[in-house]
Amino acid sequence: MADGQGDKPMEADVKMHKPPQLGLKLVHLDLKGAPPKISYLREIFPLFADLGADGILLEYEDMFPYEGKLQVLKSPNAYSPSDIKDLMVLAKTLKFEIIPLVQTFGHMEFVLKHEAFAHLREVKAFPNTLNPHKEESMELVKSMIDQIMAIHNNIKWIHIGSDEVYYLGEGEESKQLIEQGQTNKNSLFTSHVKAVASYIIATHSNVKPIIWDDMLRNISADKLKESMLDQLVEPMIWVYNADLDVNKMLLQIQKYQGMGFSQIWFASAFKGATGAAQCLTSISYHLANHLQWLNVAETLPRNSIHLQGIALTGWQRYDHFSVLCELLPVGIPSLAVCLQTLRHGVFSLKEEEYVKRSLGCKSLRIDFPSIEDAGSFPGSEVLDHVTHIITYLQQSVDKLHENIVYALWEAAISKLRTAMERIYYPDTVEEWIEEHVNPALTRLQCLVHDMDEALASIDIK
Incomplete structure (x- = not known):
């Protein structure tokens, strides 16, 4: 199968005289x-x-x-x-x-x-x-x-x-x-x-x-x-x-x-x-x-x-x-x-x-998935959580200044896991989280650990 060649602007409402016979x-x-x-x-x-x-x-x-x-x-x-x-x-x-x-x-x-x-x-x-x-x-x-x-x-x-x-x-x-x-x-x-x-x-x-x-x-x-x-x-x-x-x-x-x-x-x-x-x-x-x-x-x-x-x-x-x-x-x-x-x-x-x-969507973004409205179709909760995590997790890791972020992302990932488990077998759930979540989450966990140690050393002094 072939992969794509990059996105580009387009007109979504190009008109045709009538739908062709596609079979x-x-x-x-x-x-x-x-x-x-x-x-x-x-x-x-x-x-x-x-x-x-x-x-x-x-x-x-x-x-x-x-x-x-x-x-x-x-x-x-x-x-x-x-x-x-x-x-x-x-x-x-x-x-x-x-x-x-x-x-x-x-x-x-x-x-x-x-x-x-x-x-x-x-x-x-x-x-x-x-x-x-x-x-x-x-x-x-x-x-x-x-x-x-x-x-x-x-x-x-x-x-x-x-x-x-x-x-x-x-x-x-x-x-x-x-x-x-x-x-x-x-x-x-x-x-x-x-x-x-x-x-x-x-x-x-x-x-x-x-x-x-x-x-x-x-x-x-x-x-x-x-x-x-x-x-x-x-x-x-x-x-x-x-x-x-x-x-x-x-x-x-x-x-x-x-x-x-x-x-x-x-x-x-x-x-x-x-x-x-x-x-x-x-x-x-x-x-x-x-x-x-x-x-x-x-x-x-x-x-x-x-x-x-x-x-x-x-x-x-x-x-x-x-x-x-x-x-x-x-x-x-x-x-x-x-x-x-x-x-x-x-x-x-x-x-x-x-x-x-x-x-079941109130809005539909053609250019990129909306993080506000995933709809209510079967599996929409997976779309909602995946979009949220992929959009914001890496940003949170990169901009981490407070360890409260880790707890928030743990909760978000738990919700995604629950949503995926209704649709997929456990090995699929674990594979997706291992590939797309755990690397960033591990970095986040290390940062939290380092911050905890730093705070502990301050308390001792």
Whole structure:
């Protein structure tokens, strides 16, 4: 996934003649970091529907209840099969399309970090890329797909990832074949993706695989057409920058169309794309990204290519070993703004009022999160406390002159912990506080200790 290129001023109420036909609007839930409890998902799915979502792109990673030889992949907090089935029932009630996402090539850290599967790495030192030459690699992928499909019956699509396949071609087997002129990196990529997609279509003929498009971008038109991937997968084109280049994107889409792809997807971002350790969401940045995607959709050549939908990504980690980005409740106001923008083709006062009513907010700041009014939507208390702590804690440490500050921040952090515990598992709560609170709090504690010692020495004299 890509990170952003910095914020910039923008007009939030750019007008369009009419909302373009975008297809499905999917909210991406990235469960490889801070996975919400099922109870919280039950609360926010109806809110997503109210705001204009048509479905969920559900990236399980280690939260899926893998069984048998794959059981080692499962997080201690993994959802149970009954949890997932309950979500499917709720999704059906809301008329949501559910698209599971399982990585099958790159971003395989959650699999290849385990000793049982470490021998399937493309490069021994790095657990992110699967070795495409080993028969056991394909058997592993098939098993993961089989287990996910067993729970997700009656789905139309499955996303097989395939983005950022780092170090592809750098393993010993790959190097040898490349040196002998038998293959190249692009062929290694297309061959593996074809094998995965072909397996899905052979075993579930009504299900179409989706892949991220970044690995396709540098493959020549002739080679990509020769691979016949257009008959097997639908590319999801992702760009998360506020300054998305519309003309450049249209050229990329025309390239895919010329290679035979007739169905495509877009992917924007409502959070998690402006810094690996970002805590607060810049709504204006993500609104700008969505307005640009609307411009792309408006000029799309409909007679030659069909837009299936757009996934609003909400990355929680940049990869399995990375730190946490913004927590989901912190990004919900941004998600609300972006969904309303896609629904109506504009973000004006009318859409702003709708967002405020839906979130229970009296005010809505587009430029930066408001510390006065977090609203009353499910999880708003997390947004409130995170915004308060991130905004003021470091300032308090830097300007500390009285040790009463420490007690005030202890109370604030306790409130945040209580709010997070309703939504997240204990390890997520501890990780976020350890990353974003404890370093400053430790400094504060040391300062208080030093001041206490200084005061004590004065009393002795």
